[in-house]
Structures are given as structure tokens and as C-alpha cells.
Amino acid sequence: MSEFDYDLFVIGGGSGGVRAARVAAGEAGAKVALAEEDRYGGTCVIRGCVPKKLMVFASGYSEMANEAASYGWNMTAGQFDWPAFSKRLNAELDRLEGVYRKLLSGSGVTTYDARARLKDPHTVTLSTGETVTAKHILIATGGRPMRPEMDNADLGIVSDDIFHLKELPKSILIVGGGYIACEFACILNGLGVEVTQYYRGAQILRGFDEEARGLIANSMCENGIDLHTGTNIVEMHRVADVMGDDMGGPVEDVQYGGTTRDTAGGGPVRVKATNGTVTDFDVVMFATGRKPNSDDLGLESLGVSLGRAGQIEVDEYSQTGVPSIYAIGDVTDRVNLTPVAIREGMAFVETVFHGNPTPIDHTLIPSAVFTQPEFGTVGLSEEAARDQEPIEVYCTSFRPMQTAFAEKPDRVLMKLVVSVETRKVLGCHIVAPNAGEMIQMAGIAVKMGATKEDFDRTVAVHPTMSEEIVTMRKPTRTA
Structure with missing residues (x-):
């Protein structure tokens, strides 16, 4: 025993x-x-x-x-x-x-x-x-999820709380620029909430491919999200607790993006930002780390x-x-x-x-960011790859058939980062509807060490967005 x-x-x-x-x-x-x-x-x-x-x-x-x-x-x-x-x-x-x-x-x-x-x-x-x-x-x-170390941070919610809201707010401020912040910005915007997003950095989705980040940011803005990079909260108070010009001016001069509904338990929150604005929001959500x-x-x-x-x-x-x-x-x-x-x-x-020592392999893990459009990625970003070795970049951006026919401005991105020396595909990045589904398949090839020529030898499935991954013949640039 x-x-x-x-x-x-x-x-x-x-x-x-x-x-x-x-x-x-x-x-x-x-x-x-x-x-x-x-x-x-x-x-x-x-x-x-x-x-x-x-x-x-x-x-x-x-x-x-x-x-x-x-x-x-x-x-x-x-x-x-x-x-x-x-x-x-x-x-x-x-x-x-x-x-x-x-x-x-x-x-x-x-x-x-x-x-x-x-x-x-x-x-x-x-x-x-x-x-x-x-x-x-x-x-x-x-x-x-964590709240930032600042006065009255408890007035904001975190991602866990979103699922327990009794009703959707009319307006929300999302603080953060990572994938959780961006995903919920897109979700709530699609559900009809007026979404403002503050991120203290220069561009959202830090650590991901720069070109893909830019396209997603542009798409979010085109879809109605009020995105402010280089911006953070200076201070925040419950509107009911603010008197006169304590936060930058008379109440009647304050921008207002919400209603007086008690959405998050206590009424709207007044936020003063580093860009000088003072705005009231029904809800403030922190997506600033875990x-x-x-x-x-x-x-x-x-x-x-x-x-x-x-x-x-x-x-x-x-x-x-x-x-x-x-x-x-x-x-x-x-x-x-x-x-x-x-x-x-x-x-x-x-x-x-089982007595079989098995280290976990944390390399070349495919992942998806469920923004709108989605972002699927595996391997190195262009920036990380060019710091490692000489590369070729194969990239195309276009309006997909489905939304182009509907005269919508939506664009997608297909990108391969290739080693000049080995010809291996070091990174694959897709910004498109259902990119998460696409990157799972591409991830198999990249994990197996497929070369650009292996991609070229694969017959395209037409007409699809993903066929562009195997039809790009000339590099867009080298680095």
C-alpha cells in the first residue's frame, strides 16, 4: 500500500x-x-x-x-x-x-x-x-486579470466581469492594446456599444507583426471604434462624486458618450486622459495585463x-x-x-x-486574435525575423470577393516571411475573416519546416482568400 x-x-x-x-x-x-x-x-x-x-x-x-x-x-x-x-x-x-x-x-x-x-x-x-x-x-x-495601480481603479471592470453585466452599456472605455482589449473592443462595437479604446503605446497588439497590427487598427477605426494610441488615463471618478471643475472644467463642457444607467453598479465614470479630454463612460474596462x-x-x-x-x-x-x-x-x-x-x-x-521524459515544445505555436477581421499567426514577425537573419517578405493585401461585391472597404492581408538561406517559411500572418481557421492548416506546414517552394508547389483552391498564400511568386521586399 x-x-x-x-x-x-x-x-x-x-x-x-x-x-x-x-x-x-x-x-x-x-x-x-x-x-x-x-x-x-x-x-x-x-x-x-x-x-x-x-x-x-x-x-x-x-x-x-x-x-x-x-x-x-x-x-x-x-x-x-x-x-x-x-x-x-x-x-x-x-x-x-x-x-x-x-x-x-x-x-x-x-x-x-x-x-x-x-x-x-x-x-x-x-x-x-x-x-x-x-x-x-x-x-x-x-x-x-489585473487592474492598474491607480486611484479609483476599482471603478473599472476587467474581462471576467463582461460576462456578468446585467445589461449592455451604451458606452465603454477599454484601456489596453493587447489581444483581450482589441477583441472586446470589436465584440462590443459589433453589439452596438459605443466603444472608445485607450492604449499608451504607439500601436495596438505589441509583439505581433507590424503590418498586420496596422491593418487591424485601421479596420477597427473604420468599423467605428474610437481608438486612441499614445493615450492613458490620468484620473477617473464616479460622475456622481465629481463637483464643478474638479476634473478639467464645468460639467456642461465634458464630452459624454453614455447614459445615466447604473450599468456597472454606481453610475457613469468620468475619465481624464493624457490627451487632455474629459469624457463620461457608462463602463470602463481594464485589459492591462494578467x-x-x-x-x-x-x-x-x-x-x-x-x-x-x-x-x-x-x-x-x-x-x-x-x-x-x-x-x-x-x-x-x-x-x-x-x-x-x-x-x-x-x-x-x-x-x-510513463517514465518518458518529454519536454514541451513552445516553438512555432499557431494562435489567433479574434478581432474583426481575425488575425491568425504562426512563427516570427517580419521584425523579429529580420533581426535574426536575411529574409524575403511575400505580402499581399486586397478586398475579398464577398465584401467587395457589397461595396465595403474591408481589406485582408496574407503574408509569408521566408529565410533567404534555408528558404523555410519563418512566419505566416493572415488578417481576414476566419483567419483562425486558416492559420491552423498553415501552422502544420510551418511546423514541418516547409519552404517557400513547397508553398509554391501547392495548387491553389479557387476562388478563396487563402489561395493567395500559395500564389505569391515575387517577394514584396527583402531585409
Whole structure:
């Protein structure tokens, strides 16, 4: 009989933790338990990828009637019913959480609806008062959105809160320029909200390909988003608390983009910006970064190292400095994507329970940003590639057939970054409707080390937007 209660104890019921627990129990035959203090499914299922993507779908219908008219359909756009959508959305999330619970129980995993904390390298204490031991402990607690350090930051919401709004605001200020900020700017704009976005940097989507970033920013502005780069909040107050000219002038001189509805609990917020404007918004949303959920787990007292941002430091096998303790997913702040957390969980099981040391490969990971239009990317940006070696850039931007016929100004971008020396495609970047679907396929080729000539030998599928990826014969530029 084992000296431990379990072979594996997982802390965190998100995608990575659940996958590791299921595979360790179901395939490796380990005795496994998992603790989750909130809802099963984690950020992705409950407050991230899944509800966000459903909102992306919902927001995309707003222009359907206008576009359909160009194709001969007599359609009238109705008004978006947020309460009806929200009710259906929450029902779907409840269903998915039930699926996660069922998958765990079906694999023989014991679950605890409790907060877990490490007492020693093999002992976990639960908020229920129970104490259990395990040979191996896997931390998969994910991350959470942060508010900036400024006065009255609590007046703003974060991405988690969007899904719990009782009604949509008439106006919203989104602060931030990363993919979460840009995605929600596009979503809420499509749902009929007046969206303003402030980003302190020179261009949104820092770290992504510069040309793609520019096209997305232009498209967002053309679609009605009031985007201000090089701009940040100086101060913010609840309108009801502001008297006279405390924030830049008499109340009647203040720009106003909202109603007096108590959308976020307390009434509109008055914001003074670095560009000198003073504006009232129904809601202010901060999308200014995320933080690993490593607080109060008892880690540092056991010798588990944390980075400056609070991330758990691990090696290539997801092992911490304490041999029995491992960590995967966003709490390690490596590549914060759900499929990566799942891969890390699988590699952990392979390493620990199958005796096959398996490092996780964090290179050439395809990803998508669900702006409108979408952005799919894999590999190096043009800027990163040219800093590494001589490159050729193959790029085209055009109006796609569907929207060009409807006389809309929408443009798409197809781009390949190619090594001069090896001819390998170092990066592929697509800005277009359904770019996320396209980049998954392109990602296979790039991961396999396909050359530009391999792309050239592939027959185009016509007429499609994606055929341009295999028909660009001459480089646009070299660097």
C-alpha cells in the first residue's frame, strides 16, 4: 500500500489541470485527486475563450442585413437582446462545466470543491479542513486579470466581469492594446456599444507583426471604434462624486458618450486622459495585463521559486525546484494559451507516469486574435525575423470577393516571411475573416519546416482568400 493518499494531486480545474488528471488516472492508472475552488473549466471555458468566442459570433451578425441587401436579400436588422443571449450563454457554460465534472468522475478522479494550499512537498490542506498527501503535486491554477495601480481603479471592470453585466452599456472605455482589449473592443462595437479604446503605446497588439497590427487598427477605426494610441488615463471618478471643475472644467463642457444607467453598479465614470479630454463612460474596462494565480499557495516557504510577476518557475519538464511539485499553464507564464496548457499537462503525465521524459515544445505555436477581421499567426514577425537573419517578405493585401461585391472597404492581408538561406517559411500572418481557421492548416506546414517552394508547389483552391498564400511568386521586399 502506498504511503500517500494519492499518486497525484492537481490544484486547479482548468483545461490543463483537468487533462493531466484525466490522463494520469484513465491511461496511466494513477490514483488522482483534483481541487478547484471556483468553477470547473477554468478561464478558458468559464470566463475566457469559450464565452468570448460565442460573443464574437453574436457580434458578427450586426452587419449581416446590410451586406445581404447587396446580394438581393430584403432583411431588416433587429435589436440585439443582451439578456436573452446572456441567459443562453450561461446555460451553455453550465453545460460545459458539467461535462468537465463528468469527464473527471468518469476517469476515476476524486474531486474536491475547495481551495488547496501546500503544507509540505507532499501534503495539501483544503479549505474544508481536510488534509491529503500525494506523491506528486501539480499546480495548474491559471491566472487572472489585473487592474492598474491607480486611484479609483476599482471603478473599472476587467474581462471576467463582461460576462456578468446585467445589461449592455451604451458606452465603454477599454484601456489596453493587447489581444483581450482589441477583441472586446470589436465584440462590443459589433453589439452596438459605443466603444472608445485607450492604449499608451504607439500601436495596438505589441509583439505581433507590424503590418498586420496596422491593418487591424485601421479596420477597427473604420468599423467605428474610437481608438486612441499614445493615450492613458490620468484620473477617473464616479460622475456622481465629481463637483464643478474638479476634473478639467464645468460639467456642461465634458464630452459624454453614455447614459445615466447604473450599468456597472454606481453610475457613469468620468475619465481624464493624457490627451487632455474629459469624457463620461457608462463602463470602463481594464485589459492591462494578467497575473499568475500563485498567491497564498504556500510555495515560497517550501522552496518553490516565483518570478517577478509571480509566475512559478519551472524547467523544461514543468518541474519546480522541489522535485515532487510541478506546474503547468498560465501560472508558469510561459505561453499563456489553453492548448499549450493542455500540451504541458500531457507532457507532464508522459514524463512522470510513463517514465518518458518529454519536454514541451513552445516553438512555432499557431494562435489567433479574434478581432474583426481575425488575425491568425504562426512563427516570427517580419521584425523579429529580420533581426535574426536575411529574409524575403511575400505580402499581399486586397478586398475579398464577398465584401467587395457589397461595396465595403474591408481589406485582408496574407503574408509569408521566408529565410533567404534555408528558404523555410519563418512566419505566416493572415488578417481576414476566419483567419483562425486558416492559420491552423498553415501552422502544420510551418511546423514541418516547409519552404517557400513547397508553398509554391501547392495548387491553389479557387476562388478563396487563402489561395493567395500559395500564389505569391515575387517577394514584396527583402531585409
